Amino acid sequence: MSLVGIIANPASGKDIRRLVAYGSVFDNQEKIRIVRRILLGLQAAGIQRIAYMPDYHGIVERALDGLQVDMEAERLQFDTKADQRDSIKAAHLLSQKGAGCIVTLGGDGTNRVVAKGAGRVPILPLSTGTNNVFPYMIEGTVAGLAAGLIATGKVSRKEGTFQSTRLEVVIEGEVVDIALVDAVVSTDVFIGSRAIWKMDKIRQVFLNRTSPASIGFSSIGGMLRSIAAQEPVSMYLKIGNNGRPVTAPIAPGIIETVSVKDVQLMADWESVDIHFAPSVVALDGEREVEIKKGQEAAIRLSVNGPLVVDVEGTMTFAMKREIFAPATSIS
Amino acid sequence: MDLTNEQLIKMYTTMVKIRTFENRVAELFAGGKIPGFVHLYVGEEAVATGVCANLTDKDYITSTHRGHGHLIAKGGDIKLMMAELFGKKTGYCKGKGGSMHIADLDLGIMGANGIVGGGPPLASGAALACQYLGNDSVAVCFFGDGASNQGTTHEAMNLASCWKLPVVFVNENNMYGISSCTRDSMCVPNVADRAAGYDIPGVVVDGNDVVAVCEAAAEGINRARQGKGPSLIECKTYRHRGHFEGDPCAYRDDAELEEWKEKDPIPRLEKKLLEMELLTESKVEEIKGALQKDLAAAEQFAEESPFPDVSVLTEDVYT
Numbered sequence: 001m002s003l004v005g006i007i008a009n010p011a012s013g014k015d016i017r018r019l020v021a022y023g024s025v026f027d028n029q030e031k032i033r034i035v036r037r038i039l040l041g042l043q044a045a046g047i048q049r050i051a052y053m054p055d056y057h058g059i060v061e062r063a064l065d066g067l068q069v070d071m072e073a074e075r076l077q078f079d080t081k082a083d084q085r086d087s088i089k090a091a092h093l094l095s096q097k098g099a100g101c102i103v104t105l106g107g108d109g110t111n112r113v114v115a116k117g118a119g120r121v122p123i124l125p126l127s128t129g130t131n132n133v134f135p136y137m138i139e140g141t142v143a144g145l146a147a148g149l150i151a152t153g154k155v156s157r158k159e160g161t162f163q164s165t166r167l168e169v170v171i172e173g174e175v176v177d178i179a180l181v182d183a184v185v186s187t188d189v190f191i192g193s194r195a196i197w198k199m200d201k202i203r204q205v206f207l208n209r210t211s212p213a214s215i216g217f218s219s220i221g222g223m224l225r226s227i228a229a230q231e232p233v234s235m236y237l238k239i240g241n242n243g244r245p246v247t248a249p250i251a252p253g254i255i256e257t258v259s260v261k262d263v264q265l266m267a268d269w270e271s272v273d274i275h276f277a278p279s280v281v282a283l284d285g286e287r288e289v290e291i292k293k294g295q296e297a298a299i300r301l302s303v304n305g306p307l308v309v310d311v312e313g314t315m316t317f318a319m320k321r322e323i324f325a326p327a328t329s330i331s
Numbered sequence: 332m333d334l335t336n337e338q339l340i341k342m343y344t345t346m347v348k349i350r351t352f353e354n355r356v357a358e359l360f361a362g363g364k365i366p367g368f369v370h371l372y373v374g375e376e377a378v379a380t381g382v383c384a385n386l387t388d389k390d391y392i393t394s395t396h397r398g399h400g401h402l403i404a405k406g407g408d409i410k411l412m413m414a415e416l417f418g419k420k421t422g423y424c425k426g427k428g429g430s431m432h433i434a435d436l437d438l439g440i441m442g443a444n445g446i447v448g449g450g451p452p453l454a455s456g457a458a459l460a461c462q463y464l465g466n467d468s469v470a471v472c473f474f475g476d477g478a479s480n481q482g483t484t485h486e487a488m489n490l491a492s493c494w495k496l497p498v499v500f501v502n503e504n505n506m507y508g509i510s511s512c513t514r515d516s517m518c519v520p521n522v523a524d525r526a527a528g529y530d531i532p533g534v535v536v537d538g539n540d541v542v543a544v545c546e547a548a549a550e551g552i553n554r555a556r557q558g559k560g561p562s563l564i565e566c567k568t569y570r571h572r573g574h575f576e577g578d579p580c581a582y583r584d585d586a587e588l589e590e591w592k593e594k595d596p597i598p599r600l601e602k603k604l605l606e607m608e609l610l611t612e613s614k615v616e617e618i619k620g621a622l623q624k625d626l627a628a629a630e631q632f633a634e635e636s637p638f639p640d641v642s643v644l645t646e647d648v649y650t
Contacts, residue, residue, distance in 0.1 A: 010520050010521075011521075011535065014521060014523055014524075014533070014534060014535040015534060015535065015536075016534050016536065016546065016547050016550065017534075018526075018532040018533060018534045019532045019534050019547065019550040019551055019554065019562055019564075020550050025523070025524065025526055025527040025532070025533050027519070027524050027527055028519060028520060028521075028524065029519075055520075056514065056520045057519070057520035081590075189607065190334075190542040190543075190603070191540075191542075191543075192332065192540065192542040192543045192545075192546045193536050193537075193542075193543040193546040193547050194543070278607075292606065
């Protein structure tokens with residue numbers, strides 16, 4: 001029986017960017033309603049078994065409460081920590097259990113940690129965070145249908161998923177963390193409130209997805225060149241005075257003009273040194289990694305990112321196969 | 332946020348000062364020197380310290396039943412605090428209020444408060460005064476997760492938003508209202524989630540990281556000073572000791588406490604400042620030694636001060 005995992009981050013959409021930018025407060029009631037729609041979509045696609053990350057608020061339990069779905073639901077058993085370790089652990093357990101797809105609710109940050117534990121299980125990321133370049137802004141019902149089609153194999157992984165690239169943070173030769181969208185080097189010395197929004201401290205920007213229509217640091221590169229999620233290329237921007245002025249929406253509601261001194265494209269496995277120590281590297285919008293004085297560090301592009309469900313592609317295959325519209329003898 | 336070396340060391344010193352004070356109060360209470368109840372702030376020092384680092388004496392705070400940390404961080408005099416805890420005439424409330432009523436209006440400290448949820452209306456009132464007077468002062472309301480469920484808190488936030496008052500609501504979510512876990516007493520996992528209902532920004536920060544608290548508070552306070560209205564900052568934290576001294580804490584397990592002790596805000600900052608070479612081991616000892624000396628002087632002052640006379644029993648009583 002095909003298994004679909006659900007990881008709904010109860011903490012996404014709550015960080016300081018509600019104060020320093022104009023990010024939405026994404027309440028958990030809305031996440032519950034989205035999960036309900038995902039479950040109904042999964043059921044329609046033939047899924048009878050789900051497993052989900054336990055969380056303090058009980059998002060999935062509350063979604064299931066009162067919902068008429070014929071589905072076996074397993075709460076993953078582990079000691080929760082109410083931080084990002086829960087998402088990594090849940091993804092890892094779902095991978096071990098042979099899940100055919102993991103649906104995530106969160107922003108870029110949530111998906112970054114899920115990708116660290118998901119292995120080769122395709123992720124279908126739904127946006128409920130702040131900066132949302134990696135996840136889709138799509139209806140939960142459709143997400144449920146697409147996830148079900150992939151997990152059941154009605155649409156194969158080859159047809160309905162793609163492999164994303166990732167950026168690796170390498171310190172003293174060891175990969176210590178990853179980013180799915182952007183890695184930003186700041187002269188901050190504290191991780192503090194995690195979010196990063198002050199351009200005057202930013203010195204180096206690495207982007208593996210760019211689009212002029214995206215939000216966050218990705219949009220800076222996007223004003224210069226687009227990079228698709230699966231394209232084995234990333235962009236390195238050196239930030240400094242007297243460079244090329246690039247105006248972009250670096251955070252929700254914040255449009256800044258950034259001085260770009262240099263632009264460089266990076267190929268798979270190519271790395272660029274981090275030139276500042278001590279410094280802090282923000283990954284997908286959140287300060288995460290401290291580079292200590294004297295440490296050698298670099299950012300490297302890898303094509304070994306997570307498998308991601310292409311919702312549009314998957315639903316198009318479903319249409320071509322007449323999965324939801326079987327032909328009858330009556331014309 | 333650009334914090335100077337002096338600011339970082341000052342925040343470290345303030346947190347250690349609070350911890351030193353509270354640990355000694357625990358000993359004195361156990362020894363029968365302090366009458367009434369005390370609710371200690373051990374483990375939560377980063378919240379008061381990080382917030383008050385952004386305030387001046389012209390700004391106001393309202394505190395809670397767990398108020399010693401707020402008072403010290405806002406500049407309260409530990410001699411007068413200790414004398415008050417001892418019930419002595421030289422204390423902040425002439426020895427008649429005890430731990431839960433300490434106030435210092437010259438420093439903008441509007442008082443600890445024994446009423447859960449008593450602070451938010453006072454803070455909104457102080458903020459209304461600031462707005463009316465047209466100065467750039469702000470009010471900060473410290474309140475707990477238990478108070479977040481009180482009607483007074485909701486009323487205060489609603490009116491503050493309607494009138495765009497210069498107030499920042501700082502929630503200290505230590506997961507327990509007396510013995511009730513927030514899991515059982517709150518319908519949402521984050522107090523900050525409620526901000527949407529008042530049309531104000533609501534954020535969650537690591538309340539055991541003084542820099543994170545300081546950054547968030549700076550943004551909320553600057554926003555208030557600029558006339559942009561209130562905000563809600565929820566600081567996730569934990570009290571190392573019971574709700575009150577003597578509480579056996581049967582409602583929580585040791586593993587949970589140990590996990591939070593690993594996130595203790597003081598060693599976290601100390602380690603970082605040592606790495607940054609802003610502190611040395613000898614400087615740490617020097618700071619702690621000086622604080623112990625000040626505390627001993629405060630204790631001696633309290634010990635040697637007289638109790639209030641029975642004749643003043645009905646003075647300073649308001650109905």
